[in-house]
Structures are given as C-alpha cells and as structure tokens.
Amino acid sequence: MTTLQDSTPTPRGAALVDSFGRVHTDLRISLTDRCSLRCTYCMPEQGNTWLTRSSLMTPDEIERVAAVAAGLGVTSIRLTGGEPLLRRDLVDVVQRLSALRSGGQPLEVTLTTNGIGLPARLDELWAAGLSRVNISIDTLRRERFLELTKRDRLADVLEGIHAAAASGRPLKLNAVAMRCVNDDEIVDLVELATSVGAQMRFIEQMPLDAGHVWDRDSMLTREEILEALSRRWDLTPVPGRGAEPAERWWLDGGPHAVGVIASVSAPFCGSCNRLRMTADGQLRSCLFATEELDLMPALRADGPAPSEASGDLAIEAVLRAAVRGKKAGHAIDSPTFLQPIRGMNAIGG
C-alpha cells in the first residue's frame, strides 16, 4: 500500500519520477463517469451507480491540481471520461487549463470524446485553447453501432468527426478492435479516417469492462490487426514513438499513417509517462491500478481553510505518492492480475 509518508524527501518542484526512472509529463483527467453511449467493453447498459454531483471535482479544483502538476513537469493534459462533452463547464475547464504554463510553455490540453454534440461546441473549445481532439468510433454500420453502444447515435458521431476534421486541426480516430464484432471493418475505418485527413488508431481490448467478461484468448491482437491492414496496404514502421501508446505505420509509404495501441500483447509500460485523475479526485498511476490516492482531503479540508501554499504542498504530496507507488507494468498476464473495480468509464481512458 502506498502512503503519503513513506518517502525520502524530494526537492520542491522536482519532476514526477517513479522508482523505475519514468518521468511523468502527461495527466489524464476524467471529468465524469456518465456517458451518452454504453459501449459494451466499457460500461454496462443498466445498473450503473453514478458519482454524485457533489463528489465531482469542480473547475476550481481541477485547475488547482493541474497547476501543481504543471509545476512538477506535467506538460500535457487529456480530458476524458465517461463522456467529457456531458460536462456543461467543459469550455471553462479547457480555458483554465490552457492558461496554465509548464516550464514557461502553455499546457497542451486535448480531449477524448465520442463526438456526440461536438459540432455545437467545437468553436468555443478551440477558442478556449483546446489543442486537439481524439474521437472514438468502432463501426460504420448503424445496426452494429446500436448493438455495440446500445444507442442509435452513429450519425451524431460521424457529424462530430466531420466537424472536427473541417476545423483543420490534427484529428485522431480510435477504435477498439474486436473479434467477430468489427474485425471486418478495419480497412473501412482507416478509409474513413484518411478521407477526412485523420489518423486511425486501433486499440486492443483491455480487461476494463464493467461486466468483467474480457477474455485474453478471444481478443483481437496487434498481429491480427496488422495482418488485416497489410492485406490492403504496404506497411512501414514510423520511427520515433517516444512515450506514445500507439505504434504507427505508414500506409503505402505515406502520407497517411495508422496506429495500433497494443496494451495487452505488446505492453509499453516501460515508457509510460501518464498519471490519471478520476472525476471524483482519485489519483491512479495506471489504468489497471487497484489502488487510488484521494486528492479530496487536500482540496476540501475540514476546518479552517489551509493557506494556498500548504494546500498545494498537500496536493504535491499526493501526486508524488501516486508516482512513487507506480508498478513496473500492468501485469495483465500474471495469474495474480486483478481487474480494477471501476469500469473504464469511471477511470478515464
């Protein structure tokens, strides 16, 4: 168990480096556990117990944690969920975070969304300082979309994609690749992406479904995704992956590329630079962490309000403790692997 005390002193302002030397520069902030869809691999259709409104971090609290993190070397923030577009104060959050600086540079603020309702908010989001958007789409077939997400909203997702593409900013599309679900649409999805100037990325399905029915033997692997792609295109690796989760390949030599995020069959934990904060202020050092550290006591102290400086020190202590407790890898293949209690919608992807 990680505690706030089991530390050797760290110089103030030093970077967030874990015990394996990984430097943490990327903070994923989940804004809500609610969603306009019910993707089967992410959350159940019914019976969800939602976070209460009062337990959600406010824009002030999110900004405060982000400001402390930026002072410790975090340079990019991805807003996610659940569906972040369901937060009415999303533009306010983006504006506050984009105004923060890390090492003299503005923080990069990006959004992962299902795209539903995006067209109406896009201009405001860009004006607020949003840098980039990733949109998730697993199928181009209406019936299949309904089956997979339990909502008949494919047209809304496609509208979101077209609006984002039309704004001329870099756009990535994400699909969870699944056997006997959408493995016959790998090429079609890439063609949609290239037709709107976006980059397609396929994600291996991870054991983060609320139903706990994920099965290692039946998941579609990186190798199978690449095989499907190489039947249509000549693939050449794009060098310079860095800490990116996606490995990329040029399609027929470029200019379009495709990415594969093989978290299960080819984990990239060794270069992980990410920390996660849930919508109710719990810090997680990994998607698969079974332990969370609570930021709320540092943000909502009982009794007389602490000074800003001591409050920030308390936030820093939680950030450092989370990084210190980070494990070498997710160990999905270990016989002792335990799926986190929260589903992906409540962790933030």
Ligand code: SAM
């Ligand atoms: N609602 C937004 C969306 O769908 O993009 C943001 C949140 S969603 C949890 C973020 C990403 O996680 C999506 O690309 C989604 O496909 C992915 N995801 C959710 N559950 C997953 C799972 N079990 N395995 C792999 N990826 C998953």
Ligand code: SF4
């Ligand atoms: Fe909602 Fe995204 Fe989860 Fe689908 S993957 S249910 S869109 S949070």
